[in-house]
Amino acid sequence: MHDAIVIGGGPAGLQAALTLGRMHRTVLLLDSGQYRNGTVQHMHNVIASDGTPPAEFRATARAQLAEYRDAEVRDLAADDVTGTEGGFTVRLSDGSAERTRRVILATGLADDLPDVPGLGDLWGTRAFGCPFCDGHEHAGRPIAVLGAAPRAAHLIGLLGRIASSVTAYPIGAAYTDEERRMLEAAGAAVSSRAVRTVAPAGDGVSVTTDEGASTVAGVFVASGSLRQRAPFAERLGLRMLESGAIEVDDFGRTSLAGLSAAGDLAHRAALPGPMASVIAAAAAGQLAAVGVVQSLLAE
Numbered sequence: 001m002h003d004a005i006v007i008g009g010g011p012a013g014l015q016a017a018l019t020l021g022r023m024h025r026t027v028l029l030l031d032s033g034q035y036r037n038g039t040v041q042h043m044h045n046v047i048a049s050d051g052t053p054p055a056e057f058r059a060t061a062r063a064q065l066a067e068y069r070d071a072e073v074r075d076l077a078a079d080d081v082t083g084t085e086g087g088f089t090v091r092l093s094d095g096s097a098e099r100t101r102r103v104i105l106a107t108g109l110a111d112d113l114p115d116v117p118g119l120g121d122l123w124g125t126r127a128f129g130c131p132f133c134d135g136h137e138h139a140g141r142p143i144a145v146l147g148a149a150p151r152a153a154h155l156i157g158l159l160g161r162i163a164s165s166v167t168a169y170p171i172g173a174a175y176t177d178e179e180r181r182m183l184e185a186a187g188a189a190v191s192s193r194a195v196r197t198v199a200p201a202g203d204g205v206s207v208t209t210d211e212g213a214s215t216v217a218g219v220f221v222a223s224g225s226l227r228q229r230a231p232f233a234e235r236l237g238l239r240m241l242e243s244g245a246i247e248v249d250d251f252g253r254t255s256l257a258g259l260s261a262a263g264d265l266a267h268r269a270a271l272p273g274p275m276a277s278v279i280a281a282a283a284a285g286q287l288a289a290v291g292v293v294q295s296l297l298a299e
């Protein structure tokens with residue numbers, strides 16, 4: 001019987017395991033290797049690790065975790081989670097099962113991109129979603145924003161201070177007159193034609209419409225959607241928020257006693273959505289682990 005099983009080996013899960021290991025609580029971390037920033041070469045806005053490759057960040061975290069006797073990492077997926085506080089069973093992808101007193105879900109979110117040919121290949125290297133993470137690297141150069149208003153207008157507002165110019169391209173149908181006015185008011189030039197394809201061009205991106213192609217330094221995507229990477233929240237009937245994330249309290253506790261959640265997949269109801277960042281995920285992982293340590297102490 002482990003004290004805790006952490007499902008997920010991104011920043012949230014790694015930090016949760018570190019905190020538990022340091023408190024001499026036996027913890028098993030499971031990692032299926034599907035990281036939200038899996039295609040990213042350099043992460044940003046991470047103090048003391050600004051520009052570090054995420055793979056290097058994870059490798060360093062794992063090397064540091066290996067120093068703790070009570071922390072174990074296995075590169076296996078969790079297939080199922082059943083049980084209640086004090087006695088959960090986690091079924092692993094190798095057919096084995098592990099028992100644990102507490103569970104921390106840190107399985108993250110997956111990005112469903114809009115259907116624009118070429119976009120998937122550029123995701124994380126020249127196509128992004130978050131100006132805080134990847135805006136500054138395009139300073140003084142032209143940027144394209146693809147997809148739906150009003151999200152596009154929000155991105156334009158943030159990127160307008162950084163880029164030399166921003167052009168908004170609709171996906172599928174053209175923008176309505178009202179949307180066009182909103183995007184222009186935010187500071188963008190607005191394409192009357194929908195984006196057809198995106199492709200690498202030099203160190204930038206070629207954006208093609210029916211009228212021709214323009215080259216920009218990078219593209220930011222305003223359409224698409226997020227979903228839970230793993231099925232556990234739905235299967236366990238956890239209370240969810242409108243954003244599609246799991247509702248948690250300040251210590252990452254979900255509506256199911258003994259099961260916590262940390263990272264992109266969860267947030268407090270007071271926030272409008274997940275604060276998707278490496279630092280925020282790690283902080284949530286630490287808080288969830290502290291909550292677990294406290295609850296075990298109270299038993």
Ligand SMILES: Cc1cc2nc3c(=O)[nH]c(=O)nc-3n(C[C@H](O)[C@H](O)[C@H](O)COP(=O)(O)OP(=O)(O)OC[C@H]3O[C@@H](n4cnc5c(N)ncnc54)[C@H](O)[C@@H]3O)c2cc1C
Pocket residue numbers: 007008009010011012013030031032033034035036037040042043044045046076077078079106107108109111123124127128129130133134229230262263264265275276277278279281
């Ligand atoms: C293109 C892009 C660029 C980004 N750039 C930055 C940046 O520069 N700076 C920044 O701060 N943030 C950046 N982010 C956001 C950042 O990647 C996330 O906020 C962060 O990774 C969230 O951490 P997490 O631990 O919650 O989830 P993740 O990092 O997604 O980790 C989820 C973990 O759960 C595991 N998992 C899922 N299902 C299972 C299962 N069934 N069994 C076992 N393991 C499972 C996965 O394998 C993975 O280990 C970027 C995101 C994207 C999409």
